[in-house]
């Protein structure tokens with residue numbers, strides 16, 4: 001069944017200097033458990049698309065459904081998001097950073113903490129729970145950011161160039177890690193990337209977008225793509 005269904009979704013930003021059409025007639029269906037990569041040149045609307053799925057921006061035309069809700073009406077905890085920079089809070093330890101989406105809403109329970117520790121152990125950071133972000137490498141910080149995105153068990157994991165700022169070797173290691181997480185958690189995932197090898201390695205399907213206006217121009221099912 002489909003987790004995401006977008007039907008001729010459009011987005012126009014209204015600015016002081018005029019309207020900018022960021023997305024035009026985007027029709028896309030993402031199956032439950034699928035891993036989709038989105039590629040395309042700068043300005044083609046990739047980030048806008050992710051922000052609309054995350055309810056951080058509202059679309060201005062068309063309709064979209066995420067799970068059982070209309071886009072825009074979905075709860076923010078339906079999605080977990082990973083950005084290019086890990087954006088961990090420097091004064092909190094790693095465990096508290098991972099728990100942040102929970103503690104912004106309520107007091108974290110022992111079960112919440114155990115769940116967060118399980119995630120940290122899954123990415124090899126079990127020993128680093130009480131460290132501060134600056135004590136970890138960039139790759140390790142990004143792993144913690146992935147744990148933070150997963151801690152409230154969202155139905156959809158969104159990643160916007162998550163490894164773009166990392167060196168090639170760290171990037172390769174994290175690609176393997178994300179592939180393993182996806183197989184372990186059955187999480188539906190959407191990844192924005194500039195790297196075609198990364199897209200093909202991680203995704204079952206690659207969506208190709210083009211700018212002015214941002215739209216989907218191609219869709220490629222990855223032959224011999226990843227399996228669970």
Ligand code: ADP
Pocket residue numbers: 013014015020021022040041042043044045046047048049214
């Ligand atoms: P990508 O992630 O593919 O680089 P974006 O979604 O960031 O594309 O941007 C798509 C288009 O929308 C671009 O022309 C960009 O300049 C414009 N845009 C993005 N965010 C805003 C905004 N907040 N206000 C006005 N225009 C925006």
Ligand code: ADP
Pocket residue numbers: 135136137138139140141143169170173
């Ligand atoms: P990653 O493994 O996340 O790609 P690195 O390549 O920088 O990050 O680090 C390789 C390994 O070295 C890590 O998995 C970790 O075991 C160890 N390491 C890196 N930085 C630190 C640190 N600040 N403190 C302790 N161990 C570290």
